Amino acid sequence: MASSRLTRLLELRRLLPLVAAVLFVLALRVPVWRITLTAPQYVDTLVVDLYAHPKIGGDWEEVRRLNKYVGFYYPDPVYVDPNYEPHEKAIDVPEWILGPVVFIGIAAASAIVAALPTDKISRGLTALFAGSIAIFGTMGALIQYRLYQSGHTLDPDAPLNGLEGFTPPLAGSYEVANISGTAWFGPGGYMMAVGVALLAVAFGLRHSPATITDVPGLVRTGCGRLRDRVARVLPRASSRGTATDPVPEGGNRGSSPPGESGDGSATNDPPRTIPDGDPP
Template identity: 60%
Template sequence: MDYEIPEKSAFLELRRGLPLLAAALFVAALLFPMWRIAVDAVQYPQTTLHLELYAYPRIAGDYGEMASLNKYIGFYYPDPVYWQPNYEPHPRAIDVPEWSLGPLAFIAVSACAAFVALAPDTKRLKRGLIAQLVGTAAVFGVMLADIQYRLYQAGHTLDPDAPVMGVDGFTPPLWGSYEVANITSYSRFGVGAYMSMLAVGLLVVAFYFRDSDATARDVARAWLSRVGVGDDEEPDSSPGDEPVGTEDAEAGR
């Protein structure tokens, strides 16, 4: 059976257009940091250090200064193994080879979203939307679990030969603050993470409208109608229906 690309007008439907937009967001998210960390330390009383981590082995910001601080407690940036990062991994750093595969995960979910949007008929489109949403949730769920595990591993395998001894193991959170020795850190999501969340949200909306050919304009009109916009406008009246004015009433006396 020959495959036919859906007509351009079909991509105005939310169930087709939103997956395409999500696909673009997943790829664009690779250009921005996924995780941001602000660090206050007594060694830098006049400034706050900042780190930005990407979906691939790259750390931006004050990573040199942070590496100097972390070595005192024996905490090191991970070694991605298969991808040379923009820093030199410490021999005692934990191996995190899956970090090198991060871009592949984003490109894979992006390609799947685009593939679903190009489904030749409604039946396969709806099946694709279900599979896309479940698969994307599984991919990012596994990624988040793996990241949290690696953070636990890094914080509980401190270098025993580090200058500062007796530091208890810790787990840096993906979101929140934590304090180790005289270093206080604040973790937040980066722009890339928010773009990914938005892309997943678009897939959820597309799934919601899987049985409808509604467009964004249709949804906007329905919403405006529901909230009653325009209900207070008076209908046009014909000249014969106009009420008699005061002057006309007085003339008829």
């Protein structure tokens, strides 16, 4: 019985959600989002780390002094005290406190699905993967909206007043006045992305009892299918680009030389005769 349970636990469709659950929990202990900033008045690049809960790390104090010139302030989580003093004109972001709830909730759901009976695990993995995509996607959209809101509610009393509104991207580069910034995943963000990818693989294997020992065979099978698909696609692409028969010089394709029919035989026109006498 114990051996049977261990074998079932080693099924990839169960093991991968468990690994994803661990990653989601660990992501709460490290920054999930990182912003790097450069400005002429700073020799070194400044780094701001943001966590899934109301906490900011890195060079946040220097960046706060830099942001005050354009009237851009760190958000206020409202219901809890972060590790910084929110500005009175900062935008309210009360949903920030829900970050740990989301990560721990998806981690718990992953562990529960991994323990489902065989006849229910397929539906469980489908719901888990779809739910995680929907939840993390909604979080990303909400964060992007808050960034838009912050960039378009600049303090009019800031030293660089009159600056046009801007929208810092959730991932990518931007410039404000003489400040250049780049936003990307922090360590926790990479853990979150890997966790979702593991859930995607588990969803793909939801009908398969393959275990971790079957991974080499699955990889070989996947590579073989990929090669077969490429082999089928390439001839089609090359056939579309194959040149047609060249057009004969001095005529259209398929035309016959003078005096010959289209099938290569001579025409039956009567021979020309030269009349007697001088030409008219």
